[in-house]
Structure formats: structure tokens, C-alpha cells
Amino acid sequence: MSLNHKDKPDIIDVAKAARVSISTVSRSFNHPDLVKPATRKRIDRAVQKLGYIRNRAAQVMHGKRSGTIGLVVPTIDNAIFAELIQSFSDELDRRGFTMLIASHGFDLEREYLMLRKLMEHRVDGLAFIGLEHSDAAYALIEQQGVPTVAIWNYAADARVSCVGVENAEAGRLAARHLLDLGHKDVGLIFPNPTGNDRAHDRLQGTLEELDSNGIEIPQNWRLEAPYSIADAKRACMSLLDQPRRPTAILCGNDIIAQGVIYAAKHLGLKIPQDLSIMGIGDFKGSGEIEPSLSTIRIPAKSIGLQAAAHIVDSVTGQSNGVSATKCALSLLERDSTAAPSRLE
Amino acid sequence: MSLNHKDKPDIIDVAKAARVSISTVSRSFNHPDLVKPATRKRIDRAVQKLGYIRNRAAQVMHGKRSGTIGLVVPTIDNAIFAELIQSFSDELDRRGFTMLIASHGFDLEREYLMLRKLMEHRVDGLAFIGLEHSDAAYALIEQQGVPTVAIWNYAADARVSCVGVENAEAGRLAARHLLDLGHKDVGLIFPNPTGNDRAHDRLQGTLEELDSNGIEIPQNWRLEAPYSIADAKRACMSLLDQPRRPTAILCGNDIIAQGVIYAAKHLGLKIPQDLSIMGIGDFKGSGEIEPSLSTIRIPAKSIGLQAAAHIVDSVTGQSNGVSATKCALSLLERDSTAAPSRLE
């Protein structure tokens, strides 16, 4: 071993092997045009031979960017976030950055901790989900001056840049669709809105629209279910298995809607004749399920891509200041909804 | 600003503010027991006031661990990987590590690049999916001496540590189940096995079991579909929409199976009377879909957890050398399979 009894070769080892100075080696990586082709070749050979891999940590210490972006999500294991994370990560990668990811399980206190942790790693930029965060989290971000983008929710007056949709609008659109079809007896199944502004806003939008059209929802038709097919299926079983039941169910997201479809099928209900089911999100498979699910499309992929583009631009100084990007929602009328057939 | 016209306060700023030496500040973080409580309090106050956040990069330079583990996956946006990633990440977090993630889209060349990239970031350990990797990738890992664990596949003689299942066995079990029910006309829908040893092994196991029981599968009953409900549904539509069709379809994974269920439903076929459908994986929702899907359970969560535990142990020196951990598979007989009812 020509390496000084260390495990990993460093730039000095390379310099020695190539018989040039350290600076030349460094330059050969960072400003190849400044070093003579012959020398460069010698260096490359040395790198190859020694298996040298640059040490980002040392570069960071020198004030260079770390080349990492931190992403903090409630959970990775979730159809819609997974799609988002994938496109976010892909776009980051395309632009030469790597993603550091942390999940907090819908716990805003933990989210704060995760943000700190990522900052210790000197991420160049941060992204998190939604606009509801602890004061401490916002304070931290502002104090540290780390470029940050909030994903998923849109608000014109957000404290940080955001790329997302108006979730209240999504709720309104979903309700509107059912209203337009003539439904008056609507059941609601949403996730717990605590620390989840997406769910909260959707629910509020839904209630608003329903209320302003004179529709009132009995308390026992308003269910709460976590983000899980199994739980949603279970939760609405009792609601559906009664003579007096809603003609339509509006779900806080497509996963819940999927659970409801299965529950209805299980009970032998015909969709949409006996029951209309409305989702929000348009997750993968929502168009293929039988019957295909009517839903409000949220363009996860595009949101992820734009968010990544935005954060990289902020980091590289190609844009600055707080900006808000609104992504369009659209109604997808598929086979799970229709006019109510039962006469009251 | 008391900070020397820099954006982020460093340990020196803290030392000044607390009127102690740099060493004391550092010690107060790393060996709190070695510094007088009163001093520690003074330091903590200074940290608080200045908003100091430790710089991992500088620590890494000093030979400390980076506290990061790199995970390289084909794709994040995939039910089963998402579950795995989540549990892997959670366990890592529990043990004080952060996950750096990269995806390569089933491209082994890109995988190599991702591994390199993560090594530049000086991850303490690495994890990737399956045991099929480019020679370059294996060489890199061995040369750099970065602790690595292969997830998902088990092989007693693997080049690196692994935590996973025997995918060939999964294929065999699935086929066995269909055989046991009395099926002789079986259709196969699997993902493309190139660069995907999980799919490859499952398919091989399946074919083996079928073959050794004298079952032959016509070429046009062997379909290939990517990991996608929509594509799987589309792909098998033609296969199913014929008078002469298999009595059972065995799918390379549950997502494909889900697509097949929808296709069958769409065509008005009764499951399992007209068609038995068998999956592999046991993804979320597989037990709730109507009819619930018979499948081979692969314990993704447990695999992720064990893999994380293993890599951390390797990194912290609590274990070393190559080890192979086999996770158990189990047959889940649910409602999508039954004995064939049609008489030939």
C-alpha cells in the first residue's frame, strides 16, 4: 500500500502518485480547463489506480455547497407522497443534487428535530410538506437562512416559498361534483386534521361548499380514518351497513376512497347506483380500480418536479425571495359517482 | 451582529459568547460529563442565543462518522419499496442515523453512479436492493471498504451481507398453491427480469415448480408487464378476453395482480370461480381488495428494520464480516384463488 496506512486515499495520495502538487489535482477536478491535458491525464490515471473518491465534507468546509437538499415528509410509505418524493428526487438528481430524507409521522415536534438534523448536515436547501409547522420550525428556518420550499399547499401569503394546490378548493370541487349530481345525503371520511393542513383545508372546503348549499351532515355520517385502506374499509363498514345511509361518500383522499369502495363491494352495494364515492388526489391505480374512482386530480409529479426546480434555483441563486406557485386542480369524473337513484 | 460577518455562527462564536475556549465548547457537546455544569449552562445559553448548529462536515473531516447511510433503490414510488424504505429509515433514525437516498430506475449503470455519489458524501454505510449489481459496483464497494447490505434477496453465498427472502422460493410457493388447488392452465405475468433479480428468481422458481409437475405454459400465456396497475390491467386484457384462457394467473407481484383483478372484473369474470389470481408480496391493501388477494407474504417492514439494524451494527463495529439473514415467506390463502371450476 502506498497510502499512508489510512483506509481511503486522499488528494495528497493522488498528487504524489501523479507527481504534481495538491493544488493541481484539485484544479483538475474543479477547473479542468486550467490544467494541461497531459497532466490531467496523469492525474486521472492516478485517481483510477488509487480508487480515489472526493470528499464532499472537506469541500463543504471550504464553503462549497454540500450538494444535498433535505426533504422532510410525514411519511414515505404513502402512495401520493411516494410519487412526489420520486419526482422530487429525480429532478434533484438531474440537477446534480442528492436528497436527504427524513420522516416524522405527522408529529410537528419531531419535524422540528428533523429539520435541525438536516441542518447539521448542512443541506443547501430544505423542503417540507404543507404550510402548517411549529413556530420553532419557522423560526429555525428563518434564522438559519436556509432556502426552503413548502410542498403540496398553496397560499399566496405563505411565510416560505410554496409549490402546491389549494386544498380547500379541492374539497370544494369534490363537494360541488356531488352536489351537481343531485346528492343531498353525503357522508364524509377524512383523516385527522391535527397537524395536517392538507386534510384540514380539504375538509373545510368541503363543509363550506356543502353548507352554503344548505346541506347538513349528521354527526354520525362524519367519520375519521387514518391513511390506510384497511382502516378506512373497516371504519365505514358500520356506516354503510344500515338502512338509512348516505347516497354518496366524500373521502379526504383516494386511499380512503379505495377502502370505501371495497367496503361497499363487500356489502354487496352497487357503485354508483347504490352509493357514489368521491376521492381526492388521483393516486396511482385510482383510474384502474373497478369501478374507476371519481376524484380531484392533484398533480403530485408535477408538484415534486417544480418544487425541486425551485429549491435548486434558490440554492444556486438563480432566484430568490419568497414565491408561491399554484398548481391546477381538475375534476376527474369516472365511474364511482352518478346521480342518486334512490328516492327519498 | 456579533458574528464576524459570516452567515452562520460557528463554534468560535459560541466560545466567545460563553467566554470559554473552543475546546470546552466542543467537549460540552461530545463529553458533557467532562465539563462543569455551570460552564455547560453558559455554553448552552450562548448556543441558544446565537442559534448555533453543529457542522457535521467539520466533524466528518476529523474522522468522525457522518451519521448517514446511503440507500440506493430502483424506485421509491412503488408500494413495496415505499414500505421498506419507511421502516429502514425509521430504524436508522431511531439509532441516530440519517438516510441519504438515491434511485436509479432499474438501471445498473446508474446504480453504480449513485453509489459513487453517496460515497463522495462519505456515508458510513450503504444499502441497495437485490444481489444483482454491476461488477463495477461490487468492486467499488469492496475497494472502498464501505459496509454494505443488500436488501430483499437472500443468498447464503452473497458477496455482501444480505437481508431478504428467497425469491425463487416465493415463486415456487405461489405455483405450488395453484397446483395444489388443481390448476393446470396457468398464465404468468411478470416484470422484465433484466437487472431485476427479484423478478428473475421468482419467475424461475415458478417455472421450475410448474415444470416439475408437468405443467407447460403456452408462450402466449406468458406476459410481461411493468410495475404498474394500469399497464398490468391493459396487458392481460387480451389474454382474458378469449374463449380459451387460463384458469389461474400467477403474477410477479401484487401490483400486477391488482391490475389483473381489475381487468377480470372489468370483463365480468368472477373471481375465483372463473379465474384464480395469485400475487407475490402482500402489499398494503392486498388483504382489503375485493376479492382479497391470495399471495406470498414478503415481510417488507421487518426486512427494512433488520437491514437497518444490521448496517448500523456494521458501521459501529458491533458486528463485522459478511452475514446472510433469511426472512421467512408465508402463503396467504385469501379469496382470489380456488379450485378451477371449469371442466376441460
Next chain:
DNA sequence: AATAGTTTTGCAAACGTTTTCATTTAAACC
């Protein structure tokens, strides 16, 4: 053959920590 200009290279300081070793301060003992 000498000069001016250009290209290529090297030296050394700086980045923010940790840690060894030495020194100071406090506590404990007779």
C-alpha cells in the same frame, strides 16, 4: 537572444471541528 505575454503549476492560508497534552483550578487529605 532578449522581452513580453500566456499558460501551467505550486505554496500556504483558510474552512470548523475534535482531541491530545499540558496547565490551571478546585477538592481532599494529614
Next chain:
DNA sequence: GGTTTAAATGAAAACGTTTGCAAAACTATT
């Protein structure tokens, strides 16, 4: 109160890079 021992602190080197500046080595021009 002086000595011994233990606890707390500080000074400085080291980690692996990058980069401004200066020196050296070429090229081109006369």
C-alpha cells in the same frame, strides 16, 4: 496550611479540500 489528587480548562495540531497569489515554464514576438 501545605501537599497530593482530581476535575476543569486551554493551546495547538490535525482532518482533506479550495483558491488567491506568486513563481515557473513555455510561446510568440521582435
